[in-house]
Amino acid sequence: MLTNSLEAAVAQRQVAPDRAQAGEQVVSVRSLRKRYGNHEAVRGIELEVRRGEIFAFLGPNGAGKTTTVEILEGFRHASDGSVEVLGADPWHARSSWRERIGIVLQESEAEPGLTVRECLQLYAGYYRAPREVRETLALVGLEEQAEQRASALSGGQRRRLDVALALIGDPELIFLDEPTTGFDPSARRAAWELIAGLRELGKTVFLTTHYMEEAELLADRIAIIANGEIVAEGTPQTLGGRQLAGAQITFAPPRGTALAELPATIAARAEQEPSGRVLLPSVTVAADLHALSGWALDRGLELDELEVRRPTLEDVYLELTTTNDPTRS
Amino acid sequence: MVRPSAASRGPVALLAHQVRFDVLASLRNPRARFFTFFFPIVLLVIFTGVFGHGNTTIDGVHVKLSRFYVPGILALSTVVASYANLVISIATLRESGVLKRRRATPVAPALLIAGQAIATVVIVAIMGTLLLVIGKLAYGVGMAPAALATIACTTVVATLAFSCVGYAVSGLIGSPDAAQPIVQATTLPLWFISGVFIPTTNLSSSLRTVGSLFPVEHLSSALQLASVHSSFSGAISASDLLALAAWGFAAAAFAAWRFSWLPSTQRADA
Numbered sequence: 136m137l138t139n140s141l142e143a144a145v146a147q148r149q150v151a152p153d154r155a156q157a158g159e160q161v162v163s164v165r166s167l168r169k170r171y172g173n174h175e176a177v178r179g180i181e182l183e184v185r186r187g188e189i190f191a192f193l194g195p196n197g198a199g200k201t202t203t204v205e206i207l208e209g210f211r212h213a214s215d216g217s218v219e220v221l222g223a224d225p226w227h228a229r230s231s232w233r234e235r236i237g238i239v240l241q242e243s244e245a246e247p248g249l250t251v252r253e254c255l256q257l258y259a260g261y262y263r264a265p266r267e268v269r270e271t272l273a274l275v276g277l278e279e280q281a282e283q284r285a286s287a288l289s290g291g292q293r294r295r296l297d298v299a300l301a302l303i304g305d306p307e308l309i310f311l312d313e314p315t316t317g318f319d320p321s322a323r324r325a326a327w328e329l330i331a332g333l334r335e336l337g338k339t340v341f342l343t344t345h346y347m348e349e350a351e352l353l354a355d356r357i358a359i360i361a362n363g364e365i366v367a368e369g370t371p372q373t374l375g376g377r378q379l380a381g382a383q384i385t386f387a388p389p390r391g392t393a394l395a396e397l398p399a400t401i402a403a404r405a406e407q408e409p410s411g412r413v414l415l416p417s418v419t420v421a422a423d424l425h426a427l428s429g430w431a432l433d434r435g436l437e438l439d440e441l442e443v444r445r446p447t448l449e450d451v452y453l454e455l456t457t458t459n460d461p462t463r464s
Numbered sequence: 465m466v467r468p469s470a471a472s473r474g475p476v477a478l479l480a481h482q483v484r485f486d487v488l489a490s491l492r493n494p495r496a497r498f499f500t501f502f503f504p505i506v507l508l509v510i511f512t513g514v515f516g517h518g519n520t521t522i523d524g525v526h527v528k529l530s531r532f533y534v535p536g537i538l539a540l541s542t543v544v545a546s547y548a549n550l551v552i553s554i555a556t557l558r559e560s561g562v563l564k565r566r567r568a569t570p571v572a573p574a575l576l577i578a579g580q581a582i583a584t585v586v587i588v589a590i591m592g593t594l595l596l597v598i599g600k601l602a603y604g605v606g607m608a609p610a611a612l613a614t615i616a617c618t619t620v621v622a623t624l625a626f627s628c629v630g631y632a633v634s635g636l637i638g639s640p641d642a643a644q645p646i647v648q649a650t651t652l653p654l655w656f657i658s659g660v661f662i663p664t665t666n667l668s669s670s671l672r673t674v675g676s677l678f679p680v681e682h683l684s685s686a687l688q689l690a691s692v693h694s695s696f697s698g699a700i701s702a703s704d705l706l707a708l709a710a711w712g713f714a715a716a717a718f719a720a721w722r723f724s725w726l727p728s729t730q731r732a733d734a
Contacts, residue, residue, distance in 0.1 A: 205730075208568065210564070210567075210568075210726065230570040230571075230572060231570070233568065233569060233570040234570045236568075238565070238568040240561050240564060240565055240568070242560075242561045242727075243560065243561030243562060243564065243565045244560035244561060244562060245562075246485075246489065246562060247489055247493065247553075247556070247557070247562070248488065248489035248490070248491075248492035248493055249485065249488065249489055249492075253485065253488070256485075257481075257482075257485045258569060259469055260469055260470035260471060260478060260481040260482075261469075261470075261471055261478070261566075261569040261570055261571040262469055262471055262569070262570060263469060263471050263472045263570075264469070264472065265469050297565075300565065304569065304570070
């Protein structure tokens with residue numbers, strides 16, 4: 136079991152971006168396109184992942200995430216553009232290239248008939264310089280299950296085995312395709328600890344997910360794909376900068392007050408909901424609040440339910456991925 | 465000191481490594497255990513128990529039917545262990561993502577396929593020995609050493625050929641649920657017209673012709689020929705071996721063209 140707590144591992148990230156900036160490029164994607172018949176699943180995306188970072192590739196189902204990852208893993212070939220992973224084109228890469236990557240697939244069951252230990256022994260045999268089986272079992276916290284049939288593991292344990300199988304070759308780069316989809320909250324948290332711990336091993340991690348929370352917590356950098364295009368890219372701190380800058384002030388106006396009676400600068404931007412609450416998008420929150428409260432004090436009124444709300448990354452993500460989706464209006 | 469990995473000790477060590485785990489997985493699979501080991505023995509007991517005292521003619525030699533059924537059931541057991549077992553297990557492994565995950569490792573695809581084929585030979589060798597021992601001890605069906613050598617040679621060729629057919633057919637199947645019925649539909653009629661359940665001499669000439677188009681008949685007839693001869697040259701059937709090999713090569717070519725490591729739902733551009 137990884138001994139670090141999730142918080143400690145996340146805190147460690149604060150120093151990581153500098154290290155990552157300096158690092159060499161491990162994944163480099165230029166103008167990548169992928170067509171299936173008339174449908175273009177990936178429409179000219181650019182990606183860069185540097186050594187030692189956890190890179191989160193985020194997007195809703197059907198956005199082109201898995202297609203992109205499978206191109207990077209060498210399972211599909213690009214229709215157009217250039218892809219380089221660990222200095223090679225994955226589609227033409229050789230066995231020596233596969234020695235250096237580890238893959239946790241979105242859906243894969245255990246090797247039938249084998250115990251957890253035997254699964255790892257089998258895969259260890261495929262690599263020239265594998266990690267030790269015992270140590271790898273300890274790393275993912277499956278020591279107690281070592282002699283159990285792999286097919287008898289719980290969902291969370293099965294995922295740990297998948298991670299162990301991806302780690303057994305001691306790869307430099309690990310792909311994790313939606314590692315926590317379908318997990319309950321405690322299994323998800325355990326998986327996050329495991330992923331955060333990969334950073335300590337010095338691995339580069341390419342993580343796909345459709346949970347913003349997961350990306351925000353684990354990743355050094357995040358790219359969001361929607362409808363085959365990258366719609367945002369940055370660190371968890373800078374992602375969606377413009378969208379995050381705006382806040383929304385809401386309040387219930389005093390009874391019998393019309394919108395037009397509010398200060399002119401505010402009335403022009405405000406909107407009233409059917410419930411009567413007033414919504415005011417604001418980029419100058421202090422000034423707007425000052426004007427609003429001054430107006431209320433002058434009239435001896437109270438502003439009920441006054442609230443200032445800033446969007447979360449989750450809101451930004453939802454906005455970015457829905458506004459760019461032509462199937463939704 | 466950690467032992468060097470199989471891959472670092474060369475392709476032969478890696479192949480042995482793969483065979484070892486494939487045999488282990490196969491022996492632990494309840495379905496494979498039932499159909500490969502239990503089922504043929506039950507059939508042998510039933511057929512020899514019911515018809516064993518009758519007589520038939522193999523290659524002009526007049527014998528008891530028990531001498532017909534031991535090699536016949538051995539043929540069935542070989543086909544079940546190779547063809548039937550591989551069709552079902554490969555379709556299952558592919559659709560559950562296991563093949564894809566193996567493919568994501570540095571191991572060569574040809575080595576994975578060879579490992580599975582050789583593991584099947586090992587399983588067939590275990591089962592064949594068991595059937596021959598039961599035949600000898602329970603029914604007094606002994607074989608001359610030359611006949612045993614011929615049987616060994618024929619079953620190895622047949623196992624490899626039927627493994628290729630298994631790989632070819634598994635590529636046509638979209639879901640593991642479809643694998644079992646397809647296996648039954650493609651094997652059950654052949655047991656009746658290929659000299660496994662009924663001597664081909666009892667069949668109409670048109671059914672005999674249909675039977676000889678398929679590989680099962682060539683396997684059972686080669687094994688039955690061996691069982692009544694005591695010299696290698698008398699026991700070996702070159703034409704049957706050639707027919708089996710031809711099926712194997714054709715199936716291998718088809719599989720090379722059609723086989724996929726990815727689940728069928730992910731094969732949009734394979």
